[in-house]
Amino acid sequence: AQSVTQPDIHITVSEGASLELRCNYSYGATPYLFWYVQSPGQGLQLLLKYFSGDTLVQGIKGFEAEFKRSQSSFNLRKPSVHWSDAAEYFCAVGGRGSQGNLIFGKGTKLSVKP
Amino acid sequence: EPEVTQTPSHQVTQMGQEVILRCVPISNHLYFYWYRQILGQKVEFLVSFYNNEISEKSEIFDDQFSVERPDGSNFTLKIRSTKLEDSAMYFCASSGPGLAGAETQYFGPGTRLLVL
Numbered sequence A: 001a002q003s004v005t006q007p008d009i010h011i012t013v014s015e016g017a018s019l020e021l022r023c024n025y026s027y028g029a030t031p032y033l034f035w036y037v038q039s040p041g042q043g044l045q046l047l048l049k050y051f052s053g054d055t056l057v058q059g060i061k062g063f064e065a066e067f068k069r070s071q072s073s074f075n076l077r078k079p080s081v082h083w084s085d086a087a088e089y090f091c092a093v094g095g096r097g098s099q100g101n102l103i104f105g106k107g108t109k110l111s112v113k114p
Numbered sequence B: 001e002p003e004v005t006q007t008p009s010h011q012v013t014q015m016g017q018e019v020i021l022r023c024v025p026i027s028n029h030l031y032f033y034w035y036r037q038i039l040g041q042k043v044e045f046l047v048s049f050y051n052n053e054i055s056e057k058s059e060i061f062d063d064q065f066s067v068e069r070p071d072g073s074n075f076t077l078k079i080r081s082t083k084l085e086d087s088a089m090y091f092c093a094s095s096g097p098g099l100a101g102a103e104t105q106y107f108g109p110g111t112r113l114l115v116l
Helices: none
Strands: A004-005 A010-014 A019-021 A022-027 A034-040 A042-050 A057-059 A065-066 A073-078 A089-094 A108-113 B005-007 B010-013 B019-024 B031-037 B043-050 B051-055 B065-066 B075-080 B088-095 B110-113
Touching: A004 A089, A010 A019, A019 A108, A019 B019, A022 A073, A034 A065, A042 A057, A042 A065, A042 A073, A108 B010, A108 B075, B005 B088, B010 B019, B019 B031, B019 B088, B019 B110, B043 B065, B043 B075
Parallel strands: A010 A108, B010 B110
Antiparallel strands: A004 A022, A019 A073, A034 A042, A034 A089, A057 A065, A065 A073, A089 A108, B005 B019, B019 B075, B031 B043, B031 B088, B043 B051, B065 B075, B088 B110
């Protein structure tokens, strides 16, 4: 079955510290992978995506993610977190055969300590 | 930068009433989607729409739901007879005009629906 697992429900980091949010997926074909961010009361903003090619992808707001096929993972990283990064982060997977519907993980809520 | 818009931002309705949620996708996009997020749960796919017909729908998208593109700009989700469990945030998304499938989807800000 196709699924996305984000094992961390809630993470708290100090401002300026590094961040890694985990995402594992189960998908029958080569997946397209996405990270979205949702600030309180807001919609889903695309942070970055992986379709093919270089497995390290850069996104907006200083985020990056690395696709590791052998581990079925697509972890999100940021070297130095800012207070404004506090939000909920969703990993999603999709593919050409799926008519485009995305499968989302349950999300990881990020809190940032001053 | 083009964006997906949704109206209303909030909707309160009585159980059994019909609601229509409206979306204006990005103008040159060809693929349209509805998702929902029940409070505290993950975002779930409802339906995708292309070339004036449904491409795919999930088990959630039963006969109470329908979608329509009534004109060249709007994309609507109708819930015929709302139930308490329909209370959720409903997101519209659009993608294209490139490949079908998971071409990058851009999401609107959502409509929060509360069924009393």
